[in-house]
Amino acid sequence: MKPVRVGLLGLGTVGTGVVRIVEGHQEDLLNQVGSPVSIAQILVKDRSKGRNIAIDSSKLTEDPWEIVRNPDIDVIVEVMGGIGLTKEYILEALDQGKHVVTANKDLMALHGPEILAKARDKGCDVLYEASVAGGIPIIRTLIEGFSSDRITKIMGIVNGTTNYILTKMSQEGAAYEDVLKEAQDLGYAEADPTSDVEGLDAARKMTILSTLGFRSNVALENVSTQGISGVSQEDIQYAKRLGYEVKLLGIAERQDDTISVSVQPTLIKHTHPIASVNGVFNAVYVHGEAVGETMFYGPGAGEMPTATSVVADLVAVVKNMKLGVNGRQAQLSYNVLKLKTDEQIASKFFLLLHVEDRAGVLAQIAQVFSNCDVSIESVMQPSLPNTAGAEIIIITHDASKAAMNNVLKSFEGLKAVRKIKSIYRVEG
Template sequence: MKNEINIGLLGFGVVGSGVAKILENHQEDLRHKLGVPVEIKKVLVKDQHKKRDTALSSDIFTTDLNEILEDPSIDLIVEVIGGTCEAKEAIESSLRAGKGVVTANKDVMAEYGPGLLQLADDNKCDLFYEASVGGGIPLIRTLEDGLASDRISALTGIVNGTTNFILTKMKHDKMSYEDALAEATELGFAEADPSADVDGIDAARKMVILASLAFSTEVLLEDVFVRGLKEIRDGDLELAEQFGYTVKLAGSAKKNSDGIEVAVEPVLFPNSHPLASVNNEFNAVYVYGDAVGETMFYGPGAGSLPTATSVTGDIVAACRNLLMGVNGKRPHAPQYERKVKSDETKLARYFHRIRVRDEIGVLTKLTAIYSSQGASLATVIQHSDKTETDADLIFITHQISRKQHLNIVAELNQTPEVIGLLSHYRVEGE
């Protein structure tokens, strides 16, 4: 029986320092839960002599990963380096050295997760990654354990705090996209280069991880349909509000007998839907299970201590496995073969905002396009432009396939009376 657990911490940035702080401040609680102390033995950093605000001794910092991997007293590796290549190599080296790993790295797990999980199985090691999605929300543990006996049919949610903060400011404070992004950057919610967030890539990586777990199948980043905030046009948020909707950049994953579909894009939620009221940097994920029905998980999606809390939760789980001698004994192989839906079987309602010439017969001509594609319309409203020569037509369809939607878009763009399809959104949550 081990009388202590020693950790090798890779990285000491925002999350790494948060993990160290929690481990330092919660030693009594951890000892009570595990029966042994949990200590950080070594910390991998780029600059060993940099001045740091920490109670950790300066001699535990190192720039040499091998010094950590070759230390037999270190039981567990916590990877919070960030990035992709260096972190992936560090995780692989740790697993090959027979040391379990806790990581917060969504980029690595989204792109290389299946291979790393297989490597963990091969080396009888644990690989935990709760903090890779949802910050302080225990989503992955819920999908793996809490809902393990249920069959998940769909999940949808807000999994990127930066874009949710921007949309909240645009809606409630009437900010422009540029001003909202500038405030998000100033507050630390957005990176200097925010493209991964605002283009939907960050959320897509998280949806790959969640969908793979929820459906017990391999999901690739290339399977995710992605549209970012730049698809939102001036006036769209106000129009959505007039119709009783809120625009959110949301991830969705659905599964039925036709296969899976995963998407990240701006969508319209009815104002009565719980996700419509999730504001600022908060995340929330709505899960649909055959047995449990509908459940929602809500909390801070980023930040030093929320993310570090999830990392520490994984540390506790990994320590328990080590103490009981059951580490590396949970198989990670997917249950089902990868099967992705075709556009003919992806069904949704759609919101179309179309700028047209304000002429007699235009409405009839456009509705005929929808009819020819087998699409029925739930809502048809005209907004006249101030020039009185153009108008905006707002169409909301009943449920149609993505193939029908694409065909309609193509026909609209070829119609002389159509100045342009200004915007289009999926309508969720109804």
């Protein structure tokens, strides 16, 4: 029985997990796909490097083209990361008639439409479940599970590093800088944490999810992005007093034929299931017109969870090979992208204002909201003994982003408002 031969690009954390699963689950794979699955070649940076897994050294190569152009390789599994050269390898693999499984969120967020179009032209599969939310099968769910429904909202925690930081800040009262250093020491955050803490990683994942969910080619620049570096312990404690948790949420919404996609620190009601997702775990909430509310929860990263998603895609590719249907499931977008304007994007908002401590200030602030046609849901003025000025916390009813921008602009010219300390979206 001829085995399906796999070329593995990358033998880091996830690549090692892929080898462990494929070599350790041969009987299961044989029963699922009807033939052995063999990792024939592996791309590494240094063949002489010691490894924590036994590998036949004859399978190792430092030349990616040796794998990509090997006529005996059926499937390329890419877990090396990167964008420029990696894109070249994948496009060449497709030109060579090879199927591709990738865990590369950056590549698929930036060049997904081009790669998927090439795959369809060549009759090849490109599957990328592991690019978003690690071990959670959210991509397959959006493509297959919701194929008969119309998705109206995707909302999720899709970055474990920022969720770990915000969880520690909420549960232990720790400062942002201290928790970030701890996350770096534990390996959850990179030495340069910008991609995580400024929301860029989450934005790339929301690009992928919203493109699939709404069948429109959403680009990274279409995602309004704000990170957590400005979130203070004060914000989190006030949110808790009001019954909310602060989470970095990716939010994609569709109304009629217009959509909006954002990543931002958000107050989520403590009764919402996403509010209880802590540590490095991920969760994705999906609302469909027919099914209503659903939520998917699990580990968002790590060797084995991510490798599990990669191998699940590999199994799907091999099954398609046996059926002769490769390349027929490429998810090309067919809806014209229409983005919501600021007038159409609406939510509740949380504001923390530092104001003068004198009579009439609250009335002036309320008048600004009234002038901008924004309704106030609740107001709280915490006691601040031995402090100059006062703080006012406001949660609005649903208001457009444009109206809130007008409120903020009006506050800039209002002497009674010394500083707009925080403003966040409110959900749940």
